[in-house]
Amino acid sequence: NAGVTQTPKFRVLKTGQSMTLLCAQDMNHEYMYWYRQDPGMGLRLIHYSVGEGTTAKGEVPDGYNVSRLKKQNFLLGLESAAPSQTSVYFCASSSTGVYNEQFFGPGTRLTVL
Amino acid sequence: AQSVTQLGSHVSVSEGALVLLRCNYSSSVPPYLFWYVQYPNQGLQLLLKYTSAATLVKGINGFEAEFKKSETSFHLTKPSAHMSDAAEYFCAVSVIYGNNRLAFGKGNQVVVIP
Numbered sequence: 442n443a444g445v446t447q448t449p450k451f452r453v454l455k456t457g458q459s460m461t462l463l464c465a466q467d468m469n470h471e472y473m474y475w476y477r478q479d480p481g482m483g484l485r486l487i488h489y490s491v492g493e494g495t496t497a498k499g500e501v502p503d504g505y506n507v508s509r510l511k512k513q514n515f516l517l518g519l520e521s522a523a524p525s526q527t528s529v530y531f532c533a534s535s536s537t538g539v540y541n542e543q544f545f546g547p548g549t550r551l552t553v554l
Numbered sequence: 555a556q557s558v559t560q561l562g563s564h565v566s567v568s569e570g571a572l573v574l575l576r577c578n579y580s581s582s583v584p585p586y587l588f589w590y591v592q593y594p595n596q597g598l599q600l601l602l603k604y605t606s607a608a609t610l611v612k613g614i615n616g617f618e619a620e621f622k623k624s625e626t627s628f629h630l631t632k633p634s635a636h637m638s639d640a641a642e643y644f645c646a647v648s649v650i651y652g653n654n655r656l657a658f659g660k661g662n663q664v665v666v667i668p
Contacts, residue, residue, distance in 0.1 A: 445597070472654055481563060483644060483660040484598075491653050499655075531597055535654040540586040540605040543654060545597035 443467055445546035447532050453552045454522045462517040462549050464532030472535040473515040474499075474543065475507060477528040484531065490515055522553045556581040558628075558645045560659035567639075568667045573617075573632040575662045577645035580626065586648035587628040588656065589619055593641045601643070604628060615639070640666045 445466045454460055464473065471492050476484040486499030490509040504526060506518045515534075519526060529550050533543040559578045567573050579585055586605050590598040602613025609621045615638075619630045628645060643662045649655040 474655075481660060484658040486655065489653070489655065533598075538654070540603060540648065541654055542588065542600045542603060543656060545590075545599065547597045548595075
């Protein structure tokens with residue numbers, strides 16, 4: 442049972458390049474989330490999904506797109522990377538229920554030059 | 555909108571001393587509250603959670619937190635700090651029932667002084 446995994450762990454992009462971050466969970470969770478973590482800002486929700494085929498915007502969705510084609514995977518895309526998107530990105534998942542915890546992946550450190 | 559406030563981004567504590575991290579929440583509905591810990595270069599893991607069953611909640615690694623509705627607080631404590639407690643700690647409140655969305659505080663970086 443690997444829990445929540447994220448690939449890649451590190452990535453450096455040039456401004457304007459695109460990339461996709463992959464999140465996978467093996468806990469059969471319905472809910473999945475993408476966050477970004479910046480110093481002094483805590484975690485901010487980018488997008489989330491409440492089930493296969495569904496996505497919704499979080500606090501800071503601009504510049505990002507997501508897809509949930511399979512229940513176990515949640516992809517985060519950057520179509521045209523900007524330096525402001527330099528951050529650490531975390532994926533999380535949760536089962537249904539009003540107070541179930543979120544389980545986090547190890548993170549992806551992204552630098553945009 | 556639901557939110558949490560954590561004051562003091564960096565907290566220094568001597569080994570063996572009390573750890574106290576403050577969290578105040580704002581919520582228009584009865585809240586569910588969480589404390590998460592993040593060790594260096596790792597993801598977040600749950601320390602403990604309040605779900606209205608008991609106001610004093612015990613978590614992993616000797617941490618506990620007390621829910622005080624009158625003070626809108628959910629402070630985290632540990633009687634005796636250990637070097638392994640050096641980490642970043644986040645308080646979070648449930649945002650909307652039904653999809654487990656959370657609003658996180660800005661975090662407290664805890665430094666343990668030998």
